[in-house]
Amino acid sequence: MSTKHVGKLLLGLAVMFAATSLVPQPVLAQSKIRSPVERRQDPGGGFWANQRASRNIQHARNYSQSIQRYATQAPVIRPQVTQAESQLLGNQIQSIQREMVVIRDQNASSPQVVEQVKAIESKLSKVADTQEMLHAECCKDSPDGKVCGDISKKITAALDQIVKDHAKLMKTMGHEDAAHDAMKHDHSTTEGETPAKSGE
Template identity: 35%
Template sequence: MFYDRKKMLNLGLIILATAVAAGPAIAVAQRKSPGGLTGEARLHPGSSANQRASRNMRHARDYSRDIYQYSQTPRSIQPSVAKSEAEELGRNIASAQKELTVVREEVGSNPAAAAPLKSIDQHLAAAEKQHAMLFEECCKESVDGLTCMKHCNQILLELDKAQAEHDALMRSMDIKEKAAE
């Protein structure tokens, strides 16, 4: 019995010594990065408005893809479900457009950002137009799955283009930001 107690005490001391020795290493690993950005923020250069715009475009793409897949199913489409999903899709497109307005104000008269932002706006406007037709279909008593799929496909194409333009803009802004440092 005494021997087991002594082993447990030694094990406890070893664990305590390990924790004390590893403590500073853990604290150093938790320091902020030199740029002040941590985690995923390091992967997304630019302002928080740029990040929100990108996130809203991704969410809109997710909703469009979900509606597309829901419309593909052989069972009947419930108009309330389709309408609810289409509303969220539209809300995300509108949020992305709103955030791009903030981004445009932040970059000011930067000529390198003007053309990509205009292109992104055009793609979002085309997605919004397709969304209006999708939402109209989803508000009907009997929702046509093929029509929903067609509109979702066009929305996805436009959002993919907008996202690609936005990603390219963020990379170019990051490169210019790094060159100025």
């Protein structure tokens, strides 16, 4: 390679460097958008609590749907089945409530997050009260299938709203991918599946 070509190459590189350095670059510190790699390495406060809450909401929905189907479709309702399933539903609701406290505490400096968490907690409190009514009916010697089915249906509807509220919360917190995955998973639940009942 001649000196003339080397000179042209160096001149071209210098022009490219000067041109790229003059173009205004976005300030990364001001940007809220982080790469997927950065999000995986440091997902931010409340990420894991949100993941656990999302799974627990899905499990609670599965239990309430399972109780509804069992109570309305089984020829004979066995109290040990309804009692065990409604207890597991209650455990899932309590787990969601615990995770919401963790998320609220970890994000106390963000009024928007705290407000959204409190709204979810309010709905969860009502769901917990409804679950107690369901459990009382499920623990009877002869549970009324229609009553159990109706109460379970109310719980499922409330949990469906909580799923949407929780997805909005995760987006607010910058966990868009997790929110999308949670919503996609929730919509993929099939009505025809009947989870196994405890005690069977």
